[in-house]
Amino acid sequence: MTTRALFHFDTDAPFIDAVGHTVTTTGTPALSTATGQFGDGVFQHDSGGYLSIAGSDLVVQSWESYTIEARVWVASGNASSDQMFWIATDDWHMKLGIYRYANDPYWYVLASNGSAGALLSNTPLDLFDQAVHIAVCRDGSGTVTFWVNGANHGTEAATAAETDAYLYIGAISAAHPIKFEEVRFSTQALLYSAPFTPPSAPFLPANPAVLVGEEISLPLNVTVGEIGAPALPLHVAVGETGTASLPLSVSVVPPGLLLGTQSVCIGQGTDGAIWTAIVTLDAVDVTSRVVGEITVDAEEGTARIAEFTLRPANGTVVDLSAYTGRPVTIDVADASTGTPRYAQRLFSGVIDTPDLDTASRLLSFRCTDDLQGRCEALDNATLSALIGGYASSAVFDAAARGWSFANDQLSTVPASLDISPLGQLRLTPWAAKSVADLVLDDTRVRDGSLGVEIADRAGLVNDVTVEFDYRFPRVKAEMYRVEYEAVNMTGFAQWILDGNYFIQRAQVEAALESAGATIDQITYTPLPTTIIAVGSGYFTPSAADLELCMGFLARVTFDYAQTTEEQHRIRVSNALSIAAVGARQSTLSGALEGEYPDLLAVESGIRMYKAEITKTPPKDMANAVVDSTTSVDATVTSETDRAAANAAMEALIAMAKVQIHASHRRNRVSASVPLIPALDLDKTLRIAADGVAAQGKCARVAHRLSLETGEAISEVQIAVCALAGTGIVHDDTPTAAPDGTTAGTTMLTGLPQVVFNYGATQDHIITITFPGVEEAERANAVVALPSSIAAPIDENEFTITVEP
C-alpha cells in the first residue's frame, strides 16, 4: 500500500498534504470552525472552491488497485439544491463524491466506474449531521465498490486506468457545504473488500511522516506471544530542569526480518540483496563519509564494540577529543529501491577511542555500548531486580556498587548481562531454549567456515566443596538440684548429745555462691520448734535457730555463654560429569561470626539479674530446667545472624553451581553466515551444516559490513553444553542452606557433692562442689555439618557426523 495523498484538515493557510504534494487552492475553500471528530477542524468548501495537488505518483496503472476514502458530514435541511463534493482526478476517471438531488431528503455516495460516468450508491442515505465514513475501492481488474460506514453500497465493473496526474478535492457547485476531514488516497491498496468497522482514528499513511506543526496519533498494538505482561521499558534521563522529551522512533519491518528468517543482506527469491549501512554520529548521518569495513562485535560478559572509519570532507577541522563520548548508531538496511528501508539496528553506543591517520586523512572510531558504565549508573536495587541471584555481605563486598555489584550477582546466576543493539540492558539465561530461535543450515552457513572447539578436561569443574564456618554465641543454663540432710528428728537428740553442729543457713548460701551457682530456690529443714528431751536435759528452741537448719533443698543454676562453631562442608557436584570424566574439584570458602557483646559481660549480667542486683533483664537468657542444660541462641546483629549465614551459604552454593555449569558450556561451534541483524546474544541458535548439528545460546556474534566489496557477514559462536546426551535430566537440589545446629536441652549426668564438717572438733564448714561442664556440652562448641547439593547442567544437541 502506498499513500498518495493524505489530508487531516487540522490547519489551513496552507492546507497540508501529509504525503508532501504542494496544495493549490482555487476559490476560497476554508477551514471550518466546527469541531471535527479528530483534530481541530474540518474542511468546508464554498461554491466553486477546491484544492488540487499534482504529481506523477498520482497516476494509477491499469493493474493497480486504489482506495479513496474520507470522513464526511452532510448537513440536514435544505431540500432545494444539489450538494456535491468531489475527490477526483481532472478527467473524472477516479472519483469519490456526495450527490443529493434537489428536494431529495436523502443523499448518495458517488463513485467512478473508470469512465466519465458515475455510479450512485444503491441505497439512499439518511445520515445527516454526523461523521460518516465513505470509501471507493477499485481492485486490480477494475471493479469498483463503494462503502458507507463499512457497508457495501454498490459494485460495478470498470475498465480504465487513471493516467491523470492530478487530484482535486472540493466543489463544482454547492449551495450548502459538505464538511469533511480525513481524506486519503492510496494505490496498490484494496483496503475494503468485505463489510468492516470504519476506522476510528485519523488516517495514517503507509509510511507515517509528521510534518512540522502537524500531530498524528500512532496506535500501538502490542501482541503478547506467551503468557505474561507485555512491557515497554522506558528510560528517560533529564539532564537539566525543563520538560523531558521522549523521542520515539517506530520502524515497521516485515516480521521475517525481526525473526531472522529473512535479512536485508540476503536476497529474496531470485533477487540478490542490495544493502546499505546507516551510521550516525551525534545524531548526524555520516554514512556518506564512511570508508572501509564496519564491524560490530558482541560477546557474553563484555561490552559490544563497534569500529568504523570516516573520511572527513576537505577543510574539516578535527578536534579528536571532542568525539569521545558522542553517541553512535549503526543500522543495516535494504537499498534495493534506491532508498534505505527496513533499517535494523546493529549497534547503539558511544565513541570510546577516536584516532586520526594523518597520512590517509582517515578518522577511525572504536565505540562501545558502555555496558560497564551503564551498570555504574544504576543503583543496586535496580541491578538486583534485573539480575536476581543471591546477595550476601559475608561473601561479597557490602560496599560494592554498579558493575562490581552486577558481577557479584552474576556469579550466582547462570546467565549473561549485556546491552541489546537498541541500548536496552537485558539478562539472558545460559540455558538454550528447547526450540531454536533460528536455524543456520547448509543454505546459510558459509562453505568452509564451520568450526568446532571442544572444552578441555582441565578446565572442567564438577565437584565443588563449599566450606563455610559460622561462629555464634549460645547462652546456656545448667540447673542442679542440691539436697542435703545433716540430721533428722530421729537422731536429733543424739546429734546434740554428740556435740555436733547444725548447718548455718548463711553458710549454705555462701557455699553455693562460692561454687559459682546462682540460687534459684532454696528451702531449709528447720530445727524443732518445741522442747525436745535430750539425754538428761532438754533442747529448748531459741531465736537463733532461725539461722540454722538440719538440711536443705536447693535449685541452683550456672549461666554461661559458649561460642558455637558450625563447620559446614557442602559438596556441590554433578554425578554424571564425575562418572564421565572423573572428579574435577574446586573449593569455595567463607566464614561468618555472630556479633555480640563480650560474653563475660553477658554472663555477669545474667547473674546480677538473677541475684536481683539489677532489675534490667539480660537480652538473652536460657530458661533453666532442673537436672538439665538448656540453651538459647544469642541475639546477634542482623548482618551476622542465622539468616545472614544461610544467605551466605546459598550464595556460595549458587556460585558453585554456576561454576560447574560454566565449565561445561565451554564447547563452541562457530559459523559465518550472510549478515542477519536478528542474530544476537539473546538468541538460541541451531547450527546444522556439514555434518555438525549443535544447538546453544549465542555466545558471540560479530557483524562485518564492507560497503566497498559488498560483503556483509555475521560470524556467530554458540555455547554448547553436552555431557550425557539430549533429553538427560540432571539431578538438581534446590539451592538452600543446610540446617545448622539448634539450641536445645540435654540432661545433666553429674551430681553435686555436699560435705559438712559437723563434728564438735571439726571446722563446721560446708562445702558444695558441682560437676564441670558436660562433655557433651563442651563438644557442642565445634560441630561438623556435612551436606550435599546436586548441580545440574544443560544438555544441548551436539552431534558430529563425518561425511564423505
Add this chain to the structure above:
Amino acid sequence: MTMILKLGTLEIPLLAALDLEQSYEPIGGEAIFRTVGGTGLKQATWQKTRITTSGGGWLPAGLESLNVNAQLTLACIVPRAVPAVLATRQATLPATRRTDTGHTPWGIAYLADGSPVNTAATLAGNVATLDAVSGAVAYQALYLPQFTVWAFRPTDSGTRGDASYRWQFVCEEV
C-alpha cells in the same frame, strides 16, 4: 551531425579524437557468498560507473586545461541501449543522459532477419517511445550517457614521426 565528446567545458575536437574508445565499468560492492550447500547468495551495495576514455588523432586534445579538482560533467560519446517493450515500443531511460542537440536518444528496430533499422524516439520524461518500423520484431532505445564525475589527472602523448597524439582520462561517477 557529428557527435562530440565533452568533459566539463572542454569539447574534444574531432581531429583529436579520430580514434576514440570509451568503456563503462560498474564499480561498487558486489560479492557472492557461497554456502555449504554450494548455493550462491549475492550481496551488493552501491553501484557507480567508472568511465575510461582514450583516443587519438592528429591534434592534442587539450585535456591539461581541465580542473580535475572540481566535479565535471562528462558527456559520453559511446551509446548504451535499453530494450523496449515490443507492444508499446517504449523504454525507460536513465535520467543521466545527454539531451543536447544531436545527442538525444534514438531507436533501433530489428527486423526478423536481424538487420537493424534506425528509428526516431519521442521522449516523455524518461520514457522513450520509438517510431514503429514495419516488420520489426524488437526495438532498442539508445542514448548517450552523461555523468557527473571526478576526473583523474589525464595522460597524453604524441609521436613526432607520424604526427599523432594519444590521450586518456579516467573518470568515476560522483
